[in-house]
Amino acid sequence: MSFSDLLLQQTINGLSLGAMYALLALGFTLVYGILELINFAHFNVFMVGSFIGMWTLQLMGINGQAVIMTGLPLIGVMVVALVVTMLSSGLLGVLIERLSLRPLRDVKGPAAMITTIGVSYVLFNIILLTVGADSKNYPNPLPPIQFAIGDAVLRLREILIWMIAILLMLGLHFFVQRSKMGKAMRATAQDPEAARMMGVEVDRVIIIAFFLGSALAGAGGLIFGLYYNFTSFIIGFTAGLRAFTAAVLGGIGNVPGAMLGGVIIGLIEAMGGQFIATAWTDVIIFSILVLVLVFRPAGLLGRVAPNKS
Amino acid sequence: MNNRPFTRRTAVGIAAGVVAAGTLGIRRVWAADKSVTVGINLSLTGADAESARRIENGATMAFDEANAKGGINGYKIVVTPFDDGSATAGQYDPAQAATNARKMVSNKATVAAIGPQMSGAGKAMAPILSEGNLAIITPSSTNPDITDPKFAAQYRPEGKAIYFRTVATDAFQGPYMANYYADVLHVKSVYLLDDSGAYGVGLADAYQGQAEKKGIKILGRDRLDPKAADYSTVLTKIKSLNPQAIYYGGVLQAGVKLAKQAYDIVPKMIKGGGDGVYGPEMLTAVGYPANEGWYATVASPHVTEEAKMAAWVKSYKTKYNVDPDDYAVTAYDAAMVILAALKQVTDGGKEPTRDAIRDAIQAVKVNTLQGPVSFDANGDLQDKTISVFQIKQNKDITPGDMANYHYIGVAPSV
DSSP states (O other): OOHHHHHHHHHHHHHHHHHHHHHHHHHHHHHHHHHOOOOTHHHHHHHHHHHHHHHHHHHTTOOTTTOOOOHHHHHHHHHHHHHHHHHHHHHHHHHHIIIIIGGGTTOOSTHHHHHHHHHHHHHHHHHHHHHOSSOEEOOOOOOOOEEEETTEEEEHHHHHHHHHHHHHHHHHHHHHHHSHHHHHHHHHHHOHHHHHHTTOOHHHHHHHHHHHHHHHHHHHHHHHHHHHSEEOTTHHHHHHHHHHHHHHHHOTTOHHHHHHHHHHHHHHHHHHHHHTOGGGHHHHHHHHHHHHHHHOTTOSSOOOOOOOO | OOOOOOOHHHHHHHHHHHHHHHHHHHHHHHHHSEEEEEEEEEOOSSTTHHHHHHHHHHHHHHHHHHHHTTOBTTEEEEEEEEEOBOTTTSSBOHHHHHHHHHHHHHOTTEEEEEOOSSHHHHHHHHHHHHHHTOEEEESSOOOGGGGOGGGHHHHOTTSSOOEEESSOOHHHHHHHHHHIIIIISOOOEEEEEEOSSHHHHHHHHHHHHHHHHTTOEEEEEEEOOTTOSOOHHHHHHHHHHOOSEEEEESOHHHHHHHHHHHHHHOTTSEEEESGGGOSHHHHHTTOTTTTTTOEEEESSOOOTTSGGGHHHHHHHHHHHSSOOOHHHHHHHHHHHHHHHHHHHHHHTTOOOOHHHHHHHHHTOOEEETTEEEOBOTTSOBSOOOOEEEEEOOOTTSOTTOGGGEEEEEEOOOO
16 A cells, blocks of 8 residues: 555545534534533434434334445435434434523523533433443445545445535535524524524524534434444544534634534544554644644634623 | 221321331341352443343352252352443443442452453452452453462452452463464464553553564554544554554454454454454444454353253253353353352351452362363462354354354464
């Protein structure tokens, strides 16, 4: 394997990781942008999403890697799985907001953030106690098609991850920038008081933010399962923490920043593993985070938040 | 005529009466029967839970059989299970293991224990058990440090051996497998991976030492984070270095992901590990054909397929509705050792105290399922056999059946 092929392969690996982190990071950023709340429940909405995706695929009769599909049936199955997973995860996010966060809306301080940690543990333990502690073999109907570029290999599932991630991110970007609801979201993010006075229904905006963020986490969970062919109750932690780092790195509250942060963290993980050692991955990632925050406290693309009080 | 309505107070009264009667009833039974308590500590939560269940079944089965026969000299055995796995760790958690050890020691009725399943838990438990002079017999933890006299100050500060094993250690499991790679598979170059746990690092170290002596070239070594999902980076690196084989020291939390991704990136490479990759999840969660070809070892003789074991295997299967693996056998053996020690102490009419039971275990000579068991001064098993297996699907049995690990033979000794 020549050095350039190796570099190319690690870039492919890093971009796939990055796409997943970016989808997750968007959820953190959406909610933070509007509520200034770090939503730790997001970690495990992602995890639950991967299980919902698994059950959906299993209901359609796909088990393990034994059933391979191509053409239209494959696209149909993927679309159904994606839609069901995103809707269910989105509703889960709305439910979390309605049950555990709205009653705390007017409480100052870190109460809401700590509540999200609690919710995260509730989800985690529900899955642990009902589904069990062992890793699950993820149903995957994707044919094992791969393309050789020199000695590097690009697999169909990598292309699929990138396509889904890019489509979802573009969709979100246009929704936030172009639609009326997106405008309301941006207004609420800037100043919820003023937005409310201008007739924006802030509660609805918050629900939409939770729905979209959680739906993207669900999509991330499904993609995770399809990419790694496994899921387990514990996957939320590491992926969630790295995605959160990605959101902060890109500038929390900033949508393109979250995407950029995700891709950067993914590439760092791949290149760090290649040239230094995998044991150092977290050290490298978090050192870079610290450096960025020291020199650019608002993150790479973030602007220093205007004083809201 | 008394037509007092059924009030809340009467309800409470009745409930209290029932509870009191129940308590009295239990007391009467306890007073008539003598009993000793045996703690069992395994990783029942997390990635190794399925293997833990099989071990727990093995030990419980032996105690149930003894109790059904009226106990040992009238002593019934009460089993208290402990779980050292935690949800946050997703596998064994040394902190939880230490807590469990303290609970065992503080319960005066506990005279011996079985476990732990994992060496990382054993390292946390041993010093606490040493202070309580409570003997524990592990059916599966293989890290040699815990019983090594070099580390006696750390793992048995009170001096006496309290950590006994019905398995061999990684001081044999790693090197014997290195011999197998060199002599049988004719491997010339290898890449080492471990899962950063006490067991995994120790096993990979032991393997590495012997592999170097055997002239196998070590092309590199990396440490996997068991909580991370993605090992494609390190596997891509391995692909570019192109060793003939991979040796993985570690348990299944990282092992399942490693096996899946290794099949995608380096499908043809020889892959193997220790008893950490010998477990049902390696079959069901990894799936065929990704797991096929993986080598695994077990630090005990392979007896479950022997003809004389057929009756035992059958009664295990009927009782628990799952196939026993070799560590279910070593767990049953550990329970047999405790029963033999209890018998030896109580035969003379002595009280089965913790101290007496420990001394009896130290001196034990008992015929178990795996053969005669006795311990050296450090608590290690005298007999050291490492069995080698390879995963190959047998379409006639269920995918999760441990018989999909095909027994190859005994690994060449050093």
